[in-house]
Amino acid sequence: MSQSLFLLLAGLAFGVVATGCGREPRAVADDARTKAELEKVAQRRVFFGHQSVGVNVMEGLSRLATQNGVPLRIAEVQAKEGVPAATFGHAFVAENGDPRRKLKSFEEAFETGAAAQAELALVKFCYVDFGVDTDAAALFADYEASMARLRARHPDVTFVHVTVPINGLATDLKSRVKRLLGRPSWELAANARRDDFNNLLRQAYQGKEPIFDLARVEAERPDGTLETADFQGRAVPVLRSGYTHDGGHLNAEGQERAARALVSALAAAPVARTARAENE
Numbered sequence: 001m002s003q004s005l006f007l008l009l010a011g012l013a014f015g016v017v018a019t020g021c022g023r024e025p026r027a028v029a030d031d032a033r034t035k036a037e038l039e040k041v042a043q044r045r046v047f048f049g050h051q052s053v054g055v056n057v058m059e060g061l062s063r064l065a066t067q068n069g070v071p072l073r074i075a076e077v078q079a080k081e082g083v084p085a086a087t088f089g090h091a092f093v094a095e096n097g098d099p100r101r102k103l104k105s106f107e108e109a110f111e112t113g114a115a116a117q118a119e120l121a122l123v124k125f126c127y128v129d130f131g132v133d134t135d136a137a138a139l140f141a142d143y144e145a146s147m148a149r150l151r152a153r154h155p156d157v158t159f160v161h162v163t164v165p166i167n168g169l170a171t172d173l174k175s176r177v178k179r180l181l182g183r184p185s186w187e188l189a190a191n192a193r194r195d196d197f198n199n200l201l202r203q204a205y206q207g208k209e210p211i212f213d214l215a216r217v218e219a220e221r222p223d224g225t226l227e228t229a230d231f232q233g234r235a236v237p238v239l240r241s242g243y244t245h246d247g248g249h250l251n252a253e254g255q256e257r258a259a260r261a262l263v264s265a266l267a268a269a270p271v272a273r274t275a276r277a278e279n280e
Contacts, residue, residue: 031068034068034260034263035068035069037263037266037267038065038068038263038267039070041088041266041267042065042071042086042088043086044086044119044266044271045083045087045118045119045120046087046089046118046122046266047089047090047091047109047114047115047118048088048091048122048123049090049091049092049093049102049105049106049109049123050092050093050123051092051093051124051126052096052126052249053126053127053214053249053250054090056250056254057124057214057258058074058090058259060250060256060257060258060260061074061262061263062074063252063255063259064256064263072088073087074088075090077089077090077091078091078114079114080112082113082114082115082116083116083118085117089114089115089118091114091115093105093123096129097128098129099125099130099139102125103123106123106146107150110150119157119158119271120157120160120266120269120271121150121158121160122159123162124164124165125162125197126164127165127190127194128248129164130164131190132186132189132190132193133193134193134197136196137196137200140204143201155272156272157272158269158271159210160209160211160212160265160269161201161205161209162211162212162214163211163215163216164197164198164214164215165194166191166195166218166219166238166239167191167238167239167247167248168239169185169187169188169229187247188236191229191238192234195236198213198215210266211265212261212262212266213261213265214258214262216237217257217258218237218239218240218243218250218254218258219238219239220257242254243257
């Protein structure tokens with residue numbers, strides 16, 4: 001078991017429950033909604049295919065559940081085991097830098113049995129899957145085709161779409177000077193390709209199928225506006241510095257914000273298998 005996963009599961013077992021004493025009424029209401037959503041998600045079978053930023057999100061999810069006193073079970077699932085009842089199951093999909101292989105790995109999880117019995121399923125690309133030369137339109141076409149195959153083969157599973165996480169801006173002197181001179185750095189150019197993909201995903205599924213908009217969470221300031229940088233006359237979202245410790249992965253604040261958004265998306269998603277079972 002990886003150290004990150006061990007710490008994640010240990011946090012679930014030994015975390016401290018936070019109180020809402022002294023909170024503003026709106027914050028208390030938000031906490032009550034989050035707890036209700038967590039309780040709903042805790043009863044569902046979820047399969048999450050991911051890599052390192054996915055671990056960040058689950059770390060936030062573990063702490064959020066502990067703070068709210070919700071016994072959310074998070075477990076890595078293996079081939080032929082399937083997702084147990086009332087479990088947030090996850091698996092690492094190979095491999096970073098090869099998004100099409102990740103799609104294949106996600107599809108194979110349903111064939112090998114790792115994702116068996118899942119009610120909700122989602123796969124997350126990583127920021128390193130996109131570079132300055134990535135053809136976002138071609139990759140999204142492959143993503144759509146993969147989702148279409150999965151929906152046809154597994155009509156009882158609700159697939160939740162995830163936007164691609166983004167990078168923050170480099171803070172070294174050379175990168176800052178380049179931006180001042182109007183010459184975007186490589187990470188901003190790569191963010192533009194991620195944003196291209198994310199816009200295609202939103203256009204295709206918004207209001208039709210569930211979306212966990214991770215990229216928006218990463219760029220969103222507390223006042224609801226987005227952190228952006230200019231790229232060839234276009235405002236491109238960037239990872240807010242307050243949510244990261246290295247410009248790519250999420251710190252505690254970023255993890256919690258992402259976890260809240262994920263819980264809301266999963267709680268609101270329709271579950272075909274559960275609904276059918278309740279009606280039988």
